[in-house]
Amino acid sequence: MRTKLKNGIILATGENGDFQVLEGCSLVVNDKYIEYIGPEDDAPKADVEKDMKGRILMPGLVNSHCHGPMVLLRGIGGGLALQEWLETAIFPIEDKLIPEDVEIGERWAVMEMLASGVTCVSEMYDFPAKTWDVLKSSGIKGNVCRVGLSFSETEEIPKNRFNECISLVKDFKDENDRVISELCLHSEYLTNETFVRKIAEANSELHANINVHVSETKREHEECKARHNGLTPIGYLEKCGILNEHTYAAHCVWVTEDDIAIMAEKNVSAVFNPSSNCKLASGFAPINEMLKADVNVGIGTDGTASNDNLNMFEELHLGALLIKNIKSDATLLNAEQVIKMATVNGARALGRKDTGELKVGKRADIIAVSMDKPHMYPAFNIPNLLTYSAQGSDVVMTMVDGQILYENGEYKTIDAEKARFEMKKCIERIYA
Ligand SMILES: [Zn+2]
The missing domain is CATH 3.20.20.140 (Metal-dependent hydrolases)
Known part of the structure; x- marks a missing residue:
């Protein structure tokens, strides 16, 4: 399956290993891998498209x-x-x-x-x-x-x-x-x-x-x-x-x-x-x-x-x-x-050479950071903004190997309500 992340600001890694901040580009994930990063006009068609306007896409x-x-x-x-x-x-x-x-x-x-x-x-x-x-x-x-x-x-x-x-x-x-x-x-x-x-x-x-x-x-x-x-x-x-x-x-x-x-x-x-x-x-x-x-x-x-x-x-x-x-x-x-x-x-x-960068051929371990809140604007320098201003709570999507595991407060693979109930019971028992 192909997923396209459109309209975001992409913190990609260039051939020399340096970051490139790309605006108005698309990132396409095919199965577990990043297949394409570049202008939307040349991007392959995808089964699912997600609008990432106002989001920074960075490596997980x-x-x-x-x-x-x-x-x-x-x-x-x-x-x-x-x-x-x-x-x-x-x-x-x-x-x-x-x-x-x-x-x-x-x-x-x-x-x-x-x-x-x-x-x-x-x-x-x-x-x-x-x-x-x-x-x-x-x-x-x-x-x-x-x-x-x-x-x-x-x-x-x-x-x-x-x-x-x-x-x-x-x-x-x-x-x-x-x-x-x-x-x-x-x-x-x-x-x-x-x-x-x-x-x-x-x-x-x-x-x-x-x-x-x-x-x-x-x-x-x-x-x-x-x-x-x-x-x-x-x-x-x-x-x-x-x-x-x-x-x-x-x-x-x-x-x-x-x-x-x-x-x-x-x-x-x-x-x-x-x-x-x-x-x-x-x-x-x-x-x-x-x-x-x-x-x-x-x-x-x-x-x-x-x-x-x-x-x-x-x-x-x-x-x-x-x-x-x-x-x-x-x-x-x-x-x-x-x-x-x-x-x-x-x-x-951790012995994982195939991830950690937004680059074609790497595993699609990608997060989207929202720029909606006041502390994320103006955005003169994206790496600076991510290091000194962004909060963990600005993350709106977490994808691992091309699979979205968390999006806008929802967990796709974990029953959050059940987890909270079990956690509460467990805490009550061990601190009784
Ligand atoms: Zn330790």
Whole structure:
């Protein structure tokens, strides 16, 4: 089936990789792919036509680090420092969660993301089979893992956990590649060396992505050095053979110059989590240094317990402001670069080279941003407007692989009323 999006302002990607803002053009989607971008006169005929006047069409946002089911813990423990926050607010509630809760929470998270323009998300949480099912049935793209954990330093590899990590990658396949299973190491501090090395060894055959938290807090970074003869988390993970182009590392707040050089050499991607790092006062990730070293950087919301929403437009906005202010340099990081981090670079981090850009031949992961509200006019510079002025609530259409999943407040693949009812029941139970 062909769908034509007419009369919109299109944030297309040119041959050189730069954005081109096209007005008065049409974008035609054929099945899952973008077939045509150009003047209406030359556009192929379509089965469905949608008028996008007053809408900006841009690539869907890629939330490159998230723990979706944490919507069940939205905002709890606000104001506590990280360790206390985890021990007194988060863990006691997480201990109560059953697989059905994760399913309900993930569905609620997907609704929030679709309504604010996310077309692809990286998920790391317990009961990944439930997350997988929700992503698959909703139609959103996502990477899913079994959280890699092996708590004690001296513990043998916990065989069950290791096997679950591997079997998720082997057994969970989506013929359309909308949902991809991958490997995970929660972090250096929650895995032992044997476990990390076993995952590295297994991945030399599996070639899956590896999702890992790195140097989120100063304490984590320093304790790793004390445990491993001065090696930082990146240095240690490199020694264990886990770093390569399939690895993407969330946070990277305390990474050093040497760490950044290793990440560049090994083609490791980083994920910037501006709101979460600010809320937990974890510090400021050296994003500018990473970009200068050609490290691929995506953007993520992290879980809602430390954000407290899944609105990627806020991350674009805050991320851009932070990077400029850390260096007291307003010329750093233009809006185009920020949008790329939240789209094509995030897609690359998640091992998805066929999306993240509005370009012929790419997957049709497209969102429409309304320009109706006062804060969206005048529109002198579209990338600037999207980065500094647009809100998640301006999104009026979210399309994944050519299929519209959300349009003008309506979900096409999710029963929103039922989801709200289940969410309410679930919250009442876990906080009783
Ligand atoms: Zn995280």
